[in-house]
Amino acid sequence: MLKKRIAASLVVKDGIVVQSIGFKKYLPVGKPDIAIDFLNQWGIDEIILTDISTSKNHCDPDFEMVKKAAKKCYVPLTVGGGIKKIEHIRQLMHCGADKISLNQSALFDDKIISEAAHVFGDQCVVVSIDGIYTVKGYKVYDYYNQKILDISPGELAKRVQGLGAGEILINSVDRDGSYFGYDIDLINSICDNVSVPVICCGGARNANDFIDVFKKTNVSAASAANFFHFTEHAVNITKSIIKKDIEVRLETFADYNDSSYSKDLRLNKKTDEVLENMLFVRIEKEVI
């Protein structure tokens, strides 16, 4: 059975992973390669790396940064930011990207989507849409020009699917960095309009938000950024909780199957007796 995916979004600004809040405020987190190394070890299902400085600085993708970041990434890596032509995609694939995500190009350049799908296959092309709530319903937000466009995310998703997009990544501008949970209505407005897999992003605070979005929408994957960065084993702990309700992949050695959690989903301390016994457990490094 196909598992629901738990993805991590890394927002990169000038070579540094940042915590993004409302598409406006950015707090530094650390180097992309170190973040990826940890997420990979904690058993993340997929990593989406978006370089937001490329459009502001009018530059090409930062190939060296991607190459360095990809080195210890043994899960699928989607790279976005600054992709303006097919040659950029080709080069990114040679730097360790497995899929690419298009955002600005999806708004203003239909040709690159269809061309990318034709060359690399539709499964390689992710179109990322930023949605925002307005009095006239959900609209697409143009991050680069900081403008709200007169098209709904659902319509745009449908259009880019027709052009060859293989996956849709929907970000909620309102929920970005808010910890208020996923915007279920926004996500459903995408899922109802496309047949390709949908990844949602923006607002996750803990495992319950993942369970909620998987129960109430048809998304194939849910992504979080900020909350994975700040706790040890954040990914496998989260997955161990989700797994009680939703089929997810949990294959890390530390699977937290016998752990218990407090009301706000923090790990409870094990009893002194268990901890005492753990002192004498020898954990061999797995030989592959």
Place this chain on the structure above:
Amino acid sequence: MSLKHNIVIVDYGVGNTYSVSNAIKSLGYNKLIISDDEKVINNADILILPGVGAFEESINNLRDRNLDKILNEQVLVLKKPILGICVGMQLMATLSEENGIHMGLNWIEGTVKRLELSQEFAVPHVGWNNISVKQTEPLFIRTPVDANFYFDHSYYFDCEDKYVSAYCDYDIAVTAAVQKSNIFGVQFHPEKSQTNGLKLFRGFFNSI
């Protein structure tokens, strides 16, 4: 366990070659080269045909670089072991129906067809799925039972059951791995399937 094999990742322009190379190098195989050069390929002990691409573009790229003839010689005449990944496996088929009819390398008889599934199954088939293994040796000798692998494809290889070494359940029985003497292929991406994928590579290289 020998780390001395000359492994060549065949570069035909559209594969995620660096990802594959990273994964294999992490296992200690340092005599690994990404190349489309005839001399380098002739010198290989093991070939990898990676893949992230559309079928037409991939097969045309192979032919433009004369790689189809070189690989035919290496694989069919010299019987060198080769592992195709994703579209790299699909290229081994007789033909593909992706964006029109295109002839493949015809190493394993079969057709690459679009996934036509019931409505609740999204296409492309993207994500981690467990496989049921029919033939353990050599690819799955080290992987755990019910292991998950990462899939990302809209087309699948429809071939005779005798060539299939693993299936994956996604509405239909999707061919997950094939083998025919020295020719091996997987639909999923072992280079992106964490430990399970590395174990598959190790099993494959150890068998040679």
